Amino acid sequence: VAHDTGFGLVNPLSVKKQIEGQIVWFYNDAMHQATTIADGHVVENNFDKFPLSRIGENPPEINIRFFSTGHWLIGMGHDRATSVQAAIGDAIYQITGKRFRDLPYGKHDLTWS
Numbered sequence: 001v002a003h004d005t006g007f008g009l010v011n012p013l014s015v016k017k018q019i020e021g022q023i024v025w026f027y028n029d030a031m032h033q034a035t036t037i038a039d040g041h042v043v044e045n046n047f048d049k050f051p052l053s054r055i056g057e058n059p060p061e062i063n064i065r066f067f068s069t070g071h072w073l074i075g076m077g078h079d080r081a082t083s084v085q086a087a088i089g090d091a092i093y094q095i096t097g098k099r100f101r102d103l104p105y106g107k108h109d110l111t112w113s
Contacts, residue, residue: 001081005066012066015076020062022081028053030085031106051104 001019009015032051036043044050085103092110093099100108 001062001064003064003066004071005068006072007068007070009066015066016064018076019064019081023062023084024053024058026081026084027058027088030088030103031057032104034104034107051106 001023003015003019005012032053034044034051088105089100092105096110096112098108098110
């Protein structure tokens, strides 16, 4: 993940940890998270029913590189990791030859062709 530091970061370690957390959350979003409606109610209405990735599923290393463009930093919101789902979808296609257009990918047959 590349991130513009603008004129500088107040706490680079905090920014790095926030990006790592976003990567893991968006991975979880791509592979597991879904909202199911049954009889007009949300099935996953509590964390015991909310599918989350396990620690072993997450990448063992996340490479983050900071660079400076000299522009003002616009913030550290969730927009830093929004490409994770697309990258995972492309990797699934490259490996299996199957293109999926909806999330979560974990509900699909991910076996090799």
